[in-house]
Amino acid sequence: MSVTPLETLLAHKVINLAAELSGAEKRVAGALIDHFNRRTGQCDPSLNTLADLIGMSRRTVMRAVARLERLSLFRRVRHGGKFHRNSYEPIWSSFREAEDRWNARRKFRKQKFASLDVSPSTGQTRHPEGDGHGHQTYSRNPPYKTLAAKRPEGSAARAAPARGLTTELPRKEFKASNSRVTTMSSSNVARIAAERRWSDNLRCELSTKVAVYGAIVDFIDEPLRSAATEAELNCRGAGLRLVLQRYRDSPVKMGDRGE
Known part of the structure; x- marks a missing residue:
């Protein structure tokens, strides 16, 4: 089978990204x-050519070649080349499998944040510097009563007596100026946190089994995602258990996917 330029490019990509x-x-x-x-x-x-080109010792090159053989990235044929040199054969299937694992990780990370309506930030971890005032969070406190408005200079239509450092806006004017402001209920926030929790648990549980992890990510559909989130809301850890149990009970068993 002939090797295309794309395959050699893919091999360079896998080599650069290989953490091992x-x-x-x-x-x-x-x-x-x-x-x-x-x-x-x-x-x-x-070996001397490789050592001279790379700028390292011949022994270091030998150790590196032996390591690449153990990882099944290359196959060495002793005295299989010209002038009785060793010949090296890249194992292209190993490079393609590594590329598939990388794509599975990218796909899962993309799906993880696709349904979130808020920033993935964990929020403030301590009080503001100087113990100053924070943002208002109590939804029943009408903000139009406490909102500070900066009146344009020279505007006679909205002139009103100053009341300290703040002024009150009429209810209708406040609603019009904040028509695009949206809020999120506490139940939605809890669901987002629960979904993030069981998905993080899944990634940690299968951190050493990238192929299985990618297969489970493909297996999770919207009904299963919602069911796992509901289970996690009721009991911490239940979301992960539900996803794994549904996957084990599916027609394609985990053992068939290389676990």
Whole structure:
């Protein structure tokens, strides 16, 4: 099977993003991909050539090559190249699987925040500096009675006696000026927090099983998302248990997806 330029580009991407590779191992892997001839399949740079090009010792290159073999990224054929040098064969299926795992992580992160109506920020963790006044949060306190309004200079139509540092706006005027302001009920805030909690628990639970994690993300639909959020609202941890149980009971078992 011929190798396309896209596959070599994908291999460089996977090498750069691989958290399990050291800096030296990434450089050796990138040099091997660069020496690969897509037309003939030849890839047989000598250890001395790699060491000179990368700027490291021959022994370091040997250790890096052995590590890349253990991770199933390359296959080494002893004396399989020219001048009795070792030949190296990239295992393209391993690079494609690593690319799929990366795309699954990106897809889950995108879906995680797709349904949120508020910022994912956790909010204030302490009082403001200087112990000053914070934002009003009590919904039954009519803000039109306490809102401070800056009157335009030279405006006679809205002239009114000054009352200290604040003035009162009429109810109708306040509603008109704040027609675009929206508020969120406490129940919606609680649901958002519950959904964020069980999705975080799912990611932590399967942090070492990226393939299974991606499969479960694809399995979760809107009804299951809502059911897991309701379960999490009733009992902490119940959302994660519901998602895993539904997935185990589905026609495609977790064992069929590589767990």
